[in-house]
Amino acid sequence: MTDQPSAGSGEPIGPVTMLATPIRLDFDFTPGVAQSRFLRGLERGTFLGQRCPTCHKVYVPSRGTCPTDGVATTEDVELAGTGTVTTYCVVNVPFAGQSIEIPYIAAQVLLDGANLSFMGLIQEIPADEVRMGMRVEAVWVAPDELTPSLASVRYFRPNGEPDADYDTYKEYL
Amino acid sequence: MSPAAAGRTVRPVSIASFAQAQNVRRDDVHNEVEGLLPVIEEVFSTIGITKDDVDFICSGSTDYLIGGPFSFVMALDAVGVWPPRAESHVEMDGAWALYEAWVLLQEGKADAALVYSFGRSSLGDLGEILTLQLDPYYLAPLGPDIVSLSALQARALIDAGKASEADFAAIASRSRRDALGNPKAQVRQDVAVEVLLADDYVVSPLRRHALPPITDGAAAIVLAAGDKATRWSERPVWITGIDHRSETHSLGARDLTTSPSTASAAAMAGLGAGPVDLAEIHAPFAHQEIILKEALGLDDAVAVNPSGGALAANPLMSAGLIRIGEAANRIASGGADRAVAHATSGPCLQQNLVCVLEGA
Numbered sequence: 001m002t003d004q005p006s007a008g009s010g011e012p013i014g015p016v017t018m019l020a021t022p023i024r025l026d027f028d029f030t031p032g033v034a035q036s037r038f039l040r041g042l043e044r045g046t047f048l049g050q051r052c053p054t055c056h057k058v059y060v061p062s063r064g065t066c067p068t069d070g071v072a073t074t075e076d077v078e079l080a081g082t083g084t085v086t087t088y089c090v091v092n093v094p095f096a097g098q099s100i101e102i103p104y105i106a107a108q109v110l111l112d113g114a115n116l117s118f119m120g121l122i123q124e125i126p127a128d129e130v131r132m133g134m135r136v137e138a139v140w141v142a143p144d145e146l147t148p149s150l151a152s153v154r155y156f157r158p159n160g161e162p163d164a165d166y167d168t169y170k171e172y173l
Numbered sequence: 174m175s176p177a178a179a180g181r182t183v184r185p186v187s188i189a190s191f192a193q194a195q196n197v198r199r200d201d202v203h204n205e206v207e208g209l210l211p212v213i214e215e216v217f218s219t220i221g222i223t224k225d226d227v228d229f230i231c232s233g234s235t236d237y238l239i240g241g242p243f244s245f246v247m248a249l250d251a252v253g254v255w256p257p258r259a260e261s262h263v264e265m266d267g268a269w270a271l272y273e274a275w276v277l278l279q280e281g282k283a284d285a286a287l288v289y290s291f292g293r294s295s296l297g298d299l300g301e302i303l304t305l306q307l308d309p310y311y312l313a314p315l316g317p318d319i320v321s322l323s324a325l326q327a328r329a330l331i332d333a334g335k336a337s338e339a340d341f342a343a344i345a346s347r348s349r350r351d352a353l354g355n356p357k358a359q360v361r362q363d364v365a366v367e368v369l370l371a372d373d374y375v376v377s378p379l380r381r382h383a384l385p386p387i388t389d390g391a392a393a394i395v396l397a398a399g400d401k402a403t404r405w406s407e408r409p410v411w412i413t414g415i416d417h418r419s420e421t422h423s424l425g426a427r428d429l430t431t432s433p434s435t436a437s438a439a440a441m442a443g444l445g446a447g448p449v450d451l452a453e454i455h456a457p458f459a460h461q462e463i464i465l466k467e468a469l470g471l472d473d474a475v476a477v478n479p480s481g482g483a484l485a486a487n488p489l490m491s492a493g494l495i496r497i498g499e500a501a502n503r504i505a506s507g508g509a510d511r512a513v514a515h516a517t518s519g520p521c522l523q524q525n526l527v528c529v530l531e532g533a
Contacts, residue, residue, distance in 0.1 A: 021314040023305065027240030027297045032204025063250055064207040070224060071251020072210060 025057055025059035034064035034073060039148035045140050047079040057115035081138035083111040083118070083156070084164040086172050090127050103127045109136060109156055110172050117172050133169065135161035178192025186278045187402040187409040188505075188530065189285070190395040191498030192216040196359040196486035199295035205244060209291045209391045216287070216393040220405040224252055227395065229283040230260040231274045233267035233290040234490050237302050248291060259283070266290060267392060267494030268417075268455075268516030268526050275415055278398045285401050289393035292490035299387060299489075306519060308422045319520060320384060325377040326429040326521045327460040331378060333430045335467075336400045338378050341459040342369040345382035345484055348459075353464040359486040360386050382484075383459035390488025392495045409533045410501040414442030417526035419519075429521050435468035438527040439513070444469065449529075450509035451476040453496035455516045457483045464522065469513060479503065493517065496529050504532040 031039060034050055038061035041048030049060030050073035057066065062073045088107035105122035107130070120138070122130050136156040146152045182409050192215035200208055217223055229253060234245050245262040254260060263269045267290025300318035307313040321356035330336045346366045352358035372380040395405070418434035418441075420427055437446070452475050456462035462477065471477070478484075480499040483492045493516025500512040509532070516526040 003451070019310070019314065021309070025237075025240060025297055025301055025305075028295075029205055029240075030201055030293075030296070032207045033202060034207065035204065047182060063247065065210055065250045066253060067250040068253055068255040070213065070251060072207075 020152065031065050034062040037076060038155045041078070042152040043146050043148040045143065045146055045152065047081060047111055047114075047138070049077045049079055049116075049120075051075040051077050052063045059116045060111060060118060062069065068072060077113065079111045081111075081140075082159055083109040083114070083136055084169050085122065085130065085132060085134040085136060085156075086110050086117050086169045087132060088122065088130055090130075105130050107136075107156070108172075112171050117173075120153060120161075121155035122157070123155040131163065133163040133166060135159050135164060183412070183414070184279050184281070184398055185409075186275055186396050186398045186404065186518035187406055188394055188412065188501035189397040189402060189405040189409070189495065190216045190220045191393070191501055192219065193357055193392040193491070193495050193498065194390045194488075196388045196390045196488055197358055198387060200293065200387070203295065205248055205291055206250045208293070208389070209248055209289065209393075212391045212393045213251050213287070213289060216395055217287075217472065220395065222286070222395070222405065224258075226401070227283075227285040227287045227424050228259065229274055229277050229286040230254070230258055231286060231288050232262045233288075233494065234262070234292055235264050237295060237305065238292045238294060238489060240297055248289075252287065252289075258433055265524075266455075266490050266516050266518050266526075267394075268497060268514075268528070269493075269518070271394060271396065271418055271494060271497060272526060273526075274396050275412060276519075278396060279491075284398050285394065285406060286396045287493065288396060289391065290491040290494050291391035292518040293387050293389040294387045294487070294489045303520070305477065311429045312422075312424065315326065320376050320379065321386075322424065322520050323458040324379045324408055326385050326464075327378050327383070327458065329429045330460050330463065333429060336463045338380075339366060339370060340463065341379070341383040342352075342366045344459040344462050345369055348478055348481050348484040351479050352485035355485065356482045357390050357486070358481045361481070378425060379460075380504065385457040385483050385487035385492075386485070388486050388488040388492075388493075390486065390491050392412075392488070392491040392498060394494060394498055394501075404512055406505065408505055408507070410504045411531050411533065412528060413531050414444070414529040415527070416441035417524065419524040422519075422523065424521060430464060432464050432468040432522050432525060435465055435515065435522070435525040435527060436470075438525055439469050442527045442529045444513055444527060444529050447511060449475055449513050451479060451500065451503055451512045453480060453482070453500040453512065453514045454478055455483055455493045455496045457487050457492070457517070459484060461517070464518075465515060466474070468525075469515065469527070473514075493526065500528075500530055504530055507532075
């Protein structure tokens, strides 16, 4: 559009070849009952999951139902902040708004007691030493900085336990 | 079973069950899945079945209401699709999802289907969101909102000598009063026409009462054929004809005071084969009921929108499906023998669906 003469410039206006119509929509977000409990849990420095009354799987976070059985998940389950890296990737590509140094590790962490893995950063270990099955623990922000947000979890770090057997997490890859 | 119009014979399919959420201005407590779950549970439990008794699932919704992608996939968490199910989705009111399921049942590829729809109209600015359904080259960049476009349609109707502002108020008054008998409705009120006419214009010639309320809601229907239809209902409500038609997206090329697509769909659905006792018409704006009544060929003996219609609750993406469910419930309870249900989508009644229902 910018290279086209505008009305009043004295130049003849040629055929319109392009039209930019910027669109912006703003929405309110309602997390719902189950996700609100999860977010409030983060505010207290805990991971709060919910158990399906039918298949007994624990989802963290839960969206309020078991996606397998289609029933409400009503039983809260407080999970320890420890888990197992099921899979991960090494991020070497910088992007706009990036707040941590590359390379860094984004991993799926299966929290102990959960049946759904959870995305988290892995730090306090060289990138080339991260591995599937590695045992990790959550590192939270300072107590006065806790908010109902995943920003309350700074990252996960190795907790020193021996690696988990592949059989214990192979269903969650 | 009466044959449908246009020489088509149809496989008898019944509306076996219907459920809808409480229609509210805004549900701040539940997310989409949590709002839908009790509706799905109710539509099954009412006839004593589970998700294992249906072999097809089809939903109607739009990501433009929630502001996030693939919301229909998340919504499946309210059903529980394991083992994997045959499932589909339309970016349309749930009435069109019902149509897709009906077609599959016609082909004999399924004997029962779950149809549902959901949408929370309160999360964004509908004036901006609904503008994006317009033709993206010539119309949407101008930014005409849905109320202004509907006001142009209402003005055209007045100029054509087909209606007055008092007629709009009379429709709103009747709808709100009828809604007193519908516990799921949102706007329920006994209010006189003169009181409504004292309102200020929102966009002339439309006053607040001629506009639909903003509604969060959800609805679900179970369709059944064969043995399941007769086993699940004491008095099956059969779909004897269903059809949908669309008009050009160019509003300037349409006569907004008529609805030829509704008339075509009604003819194809066999509406004219006999009289109807009641009509559930999806007319989000009061004046649109006048246009649709004419297109459907309904006289004043036909009860229109005893549920209160879309002027009493207008959950986007569900209000059309609810019309079918409300009409079916009236037949199932013996309150009617033959009914017509209508659903609309798009600006100024661009797309229309007509469903003819008969009691056994």
